[in-house]
Amino acid sequence: MTVFKDHFSSNAAKYAAHRPTYPTALVDFLTEVAPERNLALDCGCGTGQLSVLLASRFKRVIATDASPQQIANATPHQGIEYRTAPAEDSGLPDRSADLVTAGQAAHWFDLEAFYAEVWRVARPRAILALIAYGVLHVEGDTDELVQRFYGEVLGPYWPPERRHVEDGYRNLPFPCEGIETPALGLEVSWALVDLIGYIGTWSGVKEYEKARGRASVDDFYAELREGWGDPAARRTVRWPLSLRVGRI
Numbered sequence: 001m002t003v004f005k006d007h008f009s010s011n012a013a014k015y016a017a018h019r020p021t022y023p024t025a026l027v028d029f030l031t032e033v034a035p036e037r038n039l040a041l042d043c044g045c046g047t048g049q050l051s052v053l054l055a056s057r058f059k060r061v062i063a064t065d066a067s068p069q070q071i072a073n074a075t076p077h078q079g080i081e082y083r084t085a086p087a088e089d090s091g092l093p094d095r096s097a098d099l100v101t102a103g104q105a106a107h108w109f110d111l112e113a114f115y116a117e118v119w120r121v122a123r124p125r126a127i128l129a130l131i132a133y134g135v136l137h138v139e140g141d142t143d144e145l146v147q148r149f150y151g152e153v154l155g156p157y158w159p160p161e162r163r164h165v166e167d168g169y170r171n172l173p174f175p176c177e178g179i180e181t182p183a184l185g186l187e188v189s190w191a192l193v194d195l196i197g198y199i200g201t202w203s204g205v206k207e208y209e210k211a212r213g214r215a216s217v218d219d220f221y222a223e224l225r226e227g228w229g230d231p232a233a234r235r236t237v238r239w240p241l242s243l244r245v246g247r248i
Contacts, residue, residue, distance in 0.1 A: 016047035016073040018197035020186050020239065022103065024053065026131070029182055031057040033245070034099045035125045041097045043087035043114070044105025048074040050131070054101065055079035062097075064090050088113035092121040099127045106130040106172065107164040115175050122248040128176055132165045133186050133239035138195065140235055142227050146199075149220050154204035157211065162204070168242030176246020186239040192231040196221055 027050075031037060037058050042051045045063035047070055055061045055077045064085040065071050071084045085091055087102065087109045100118050102109070118128055138146050164172050188194075199205060209217050225231065 013073050014197060014201050016075070018194065018201055019046065019049055020133070020188050020198070020237075021049045022053055022131070023184055023186060023241070025182065026184055026241070026243075027053040027057055029184075030054075030099055030101070030127060030129055030245075033179060033247075034127045035123060036098045039092075039097050040099040040101065041090055041092060041121060043090065043100065043102045044108065045074065045082070045103070046070050046105070048077070048080065048082070050101060050103035051075075051080050051082075052077050054099070058099070062090065062092060088117050090117060090121060094120055095123050097121045097126055098123055099129065101129045101131065103131045104133060104165070106169070107132070107161040111173055115173075119248065124248065126248045127179075128246050128248060130169055130172065130174070130244040132169050132242045134165055134168060134242060136198075136237055136239050138235055138237050142195075142224065142235065145220075145224055145227050146195075149199075150204075153220070154202070154208055157207040158204040159207075165242075168240070169244050170242075172244065174244045174246065176248065179245045179247060181243040181245050184241040184243070186241055188237050189234045190237050191234050192225060192228045195228075195235075195237065196224065 039060045039062065040054045040058040042054055042061060042063040045051045045065045048063060051061050051063035052075050061080045062083060063074065063080050064083045064087065066084070066086040068084045071082045074082050083091065087105070100122060106114070122128070135150060136146065137143050205217060
């Protein structure tokens with residue numbers, strides 16, 4: 001039986017508010033390589049950051065997440081059917097999906113069971129895409145504070161699966177012959193409140209707070225506020241985007 005590793009249900013509302021969305025160029029690429037645009041299955045959809053973009057290209061999107069809280073906070077869209085379901089058991093008919101995606105989620109899956117499900121629901125020549133965004137970089141001197149907190153302070157508190165995100169999914173088992181992918185990244189312009197909101201969604205912060213108390217996290221936020229300066233000032237925040245894409 002697949003065990004659901006739930007690091008995000010308690011932060012579902014924050015996840016919806018503060019997680020970045022994906023570039024439209026990513027969805028353009030996936031649409032181009034998919035055999036048809038009838039049905040996309042977005043597994044581990046969270047609150048729908050990728051699902052909503054897919055709905056602008058595909059006739060139907062089925063978006064699944066094992067967390068009822070994530071689904072409850074997902075962005076409504078007439079082209080998306082959200083389902084509380086694990087990635088390993090989507091409930092879709094055999095050979096129905098043109099595209100199967102997992103955005104910032106595949107490292108939490110039971111991959112053997114997930115890939116078996118992909119092979120069951122995928123149409124011939126359908127596309128499987130695993131997508132991850134890595135460690136953020138913040139414009140200016142604030143980046144040094146964020147990198148130290150991410151690596152040195154939170155290092156022991158990150159779940160072991162996080163290493164797959166940091167290495168760009170290069171060492172994640174992948175059963176398809178890969179397709180060449182474009183070089184893409186995420187970029188936003190954020191005020192201080194946006195950055196703090198995003199950091200608050202990290203699984204490492206959740207574990208750090210459990211072990212060290214809320215005051216330890218607040219101490220970092222105070223340091224971040226001092227380094228940022230005017231809280232209304234906006235800074236560019238970037239993430240590298242890693243893709244493992246293959247054809248079934």
